[in-house]
Amino acid sequence: MDVKLIHIPKVHDVRGSLAVIEGDCIPFKIARVYYLFDVPSDAYRGGHAHKEQQSLILALSGSFEVVVNNGSKNERYLLNKPNIGLYIPTGVWREIENFSSGAVCLVLASTNYDENEYIRDYDTFLSSKQS
Template structure:
């Protein structure tokens, strides 16, 4: 098992092509992000005060982007914890495997975009926090 930490989870600045008619941010596999995108999804209409996430993954890597609005991503590796605020559509948080994440403080109208390295597999999820702690401590 490769031990990842919150310090392996970094904010990546994505390209921003400015045009007076509007901006565009292109994202290519293994160029702007360090993996091949196999799944894309987005969260929206999250009610005020709601928390999303609350899990980790064994293998999946993700880039989380605030396509619109803002929210906080709380990440934890079993020992360290940090909060990252995302509020610009040309910045994304890279989350490595084995990191617990919670998504909080959604602004009104926020849209959270996720680019994932794998297709959906329930077997890849760690949904129980104690199981996550055991896993992160090598148990």
């Protein structure tokens, strides 16, 4: 599926920790950054795939689960550390759920926003995987 956890380099001392994303730390150039917060615990986000975009999802605070599907297999990842991100390549369906109180989900994206680049219908997504 090529979905994988990426460990972000961090430095820790008595003052706390610092994580840095630069250079080839992630497998794409960042074009857009956005974040989700104040998501109710019973809500979910995502529910789409991308035709071109690659993403890295990080739990900056709290925790949540990311369910990914490549058209034939589901995998579930718990994100709860701000220096471990989930890399999602192009063409993978994702849903984000089970947000803890105070969770902040940061997404680094390889493309600028373009609604035409999204696949929002699950059946259309599955059909795209058959070709």
